[in-house]
Amino acid sequence: TDSRSGGPARTAAAKWCICTIPTPILSQIPMNVGTKMRAAIDQLPYLAAIKIGLQFKRRFWEEDEQIYGGHTYTSLPISTIGYPMWDYFSRGKGVLLGAYTFGRPAYLFASKSPEERIEDALAQGAQIHPQYRAEFENGVAVAWHRVPWTLGCQGGWTDESRAVHYDNLCALDGRIVLANEHA
Secondary structure: OEOOOEOOOOOOOOOOEEEOOOHHHHOOOOOOOOHHHHHHHHHOOEOOEEEEEEEEOOOHHHHOOOOOOEEEEOOOOOOEEEEOOOOOOOOOOEEEEEEEEEHHHHHHHHOOOHHHHHHHHHHHHOOOOOOHHHHEEEEEEEEHHHOOOOOOOOEOOOHHHHHHHHHHHHOOEOOEEEOOOOO
């Protein structure tokens, strides 16, 4: 059933199902799979993560600091700054991955509004790149664990859960196979 526009329920038939639905969503959907695959799906949570994109008036990281692609890893809550690996030497605006963080820092970021998350990323990023404030134009902040169709960023495997469930998650179950980052 289309959750946006409603209408009658529709059914699709296929000989195979290659399923890319994240396990936190898939665990909520009735499926015709065996107990081992169901157990593997049901036990795998996705991790909390925040990504913040920041648009700047110019590509100051290239012009001022000769940074062409790659990442800056930091102990600040933003964790990672990512630099684009395309369009080197372009004139005009540029976009950085201003934060990519997991776990506790992601939960702390997610407790704030998107505008506050962007402000925090600017304040922290300015400790590395003083040009942040003067060059900033706008940004976007996404808490992956709050996106209703993913409920996280990636599978939260432990050594124990991987040992018990990974092979079952990746196996063919009848004519169903899972294909996503968790598999």
